[in-house]
Amino acid sequence: MRAYKAKGDVQAKPYYTDRYWVAPQVAKFDVESDEVFAKDLEVIKSKFDVLEAFIQVEQMTVFIKPEDNYRVLELLKNELEYTQLSEMSAIDFLETRDGFEVFYQMLSMNKRKRVRIKMFIKNGVAVNSVEKLFRSADWSEREMFDMFGIEANDHPFMKRILMPYDWQGYPLLKSYPLQGDEFASWYEVDKIFGKEAREEIGPEIRDTATIDRYDSERFARLGHEVPKGTKITGNEPKVTQSYQEDGGVFLIKKLDRDNSKVIDDPQR
C-alpha cells in the first residue's frame, strides 16, 4: 500500500518546483583582470593576510582578518588613495555561520575605483573602531551597534543612534520580527503610562485588513459615526455631516454659492 500523505495543503504548495534550480550569483572575476586592483591587492597582501579576493560588478572585494581592519583601512587611505569610507555595516549570518560579515565600502576619487573590505566576526565579538581614520564611521558604527549589537572598541560614543537608548533588541537581525517583539509592541505604553496600563489601552492592531463595521471611531462606515463610548446597536440612522448647523452660526456668514463668484479659469 502506498504511504499516506496529507493532501489538505496541496493547493497551497507551489505547483511546480524545479529540482535543479540554483540561486543566481553575481559573476566573480579574477583580480588579475584589472591592473589597478591587482596592484592594490599586491600592496595589501605584502602586509596583511588576505583570505579571499575577487572582482564583482567592477568592484574588488577583499576578505581580511578582523583584527587587521584598522591597519588595512589606514593603508588604503594613506597609501592607496581610497580616501572615502562611503558606507559600512554588517550582514547577519547567525543562522548558517554564527557570526556577522562586516563590510567597509571604500571609494577612491583619484583612481575612480571602489573597493569593499570584508571580514567575518563571530557572534558577540567586538570590532576595532575606524572612527579615528574616517569621521563617517562614527555614526555608521553606532548604527551597526544599534541594528546588530556589534560593538566597536575605542569608539568615542558607543550608543544607539536610531532607536531610543532604552530599547531592547537589535532590529536588523534576521531573527527579529518585522512587527516587533513583546518589548517593542508595548514600548510606548510601558514608558508613558506604565505596565499596568497595558490592559486598558490594549494590544496593537497589526492586521491591516481588520475592518469592524461598527467601529465608528475608525470611520469604517461613513455616515454612521457615533460619539465615543456610545453603545452601538447596528441600527444607527445615517447622519450626513455638514460643517455648519442648519440654522446658521452666530456672527458667521454662510457661504451662498449663488452670490459668490466662481473662477472657471484655473490659470486666471
Add this chain to the structure above:
Amino acid sequence: MAQHKINYTQNGGLPVALTSMDKVVNWGRSNSLWAMTYGLACCGIEMMAAGASRYDFDRFGTIFRASPRQSDVMIVAGTLTKKHSEFIKRLYDQMTEPRWVISMGSCANTGGMFNTYATVQGVDRIIPVDLYLPGCAPRPETLQYGVMLLQKKIRANKASRAQKPKRLM
C-alpha cells in the same frame, strides 16, 4: 473725532447683537483655533499648504504656533515613531485646556503602511483624538473640512460646562 460717522439708526438703533454667553464664548473659541505645528512626515507638507496663501487657514482664525502653550489644537500630521511618542505626550500635556487633537492621515490614525516595530499604531494609543482625517496624505481641503467640523463640535458643546481634563486614561 471719528473719521467715519456711525449711523445709530441702522440695525434697530444700536450696534448691539443679543445672544447667549455660550455662543459668544464658543464663537471665540472656534474661530481662533490656534494650531500647533506638528508636521511629522509628508502630511506636514499638506498641512503647510493648508496654512499657506492658496488655502489660507488664517481666514478661519487658524494660525500655526510653534509652542504648545499658545495653541488650542494639535494637528498630528505624519508618522509617529515609538521614539517620539513620549514627546508628543509631553507636548500635549503642555497645551492649555480646552484643547483638541486632529489626527491627520493614515499613519497618525492607525500606523498606516508602517506596520513595523518602530511605529506607533495610531496616536490614539498616546493621546485622546477628536477627529480622524483619512487619506495618504489628505488634501488641504480635507484638513480645512476637518477644522470646520471641529469648529462645529466646539459649538455643539456648552462653553460653561465644567472643563473635565481630557485624559486618555
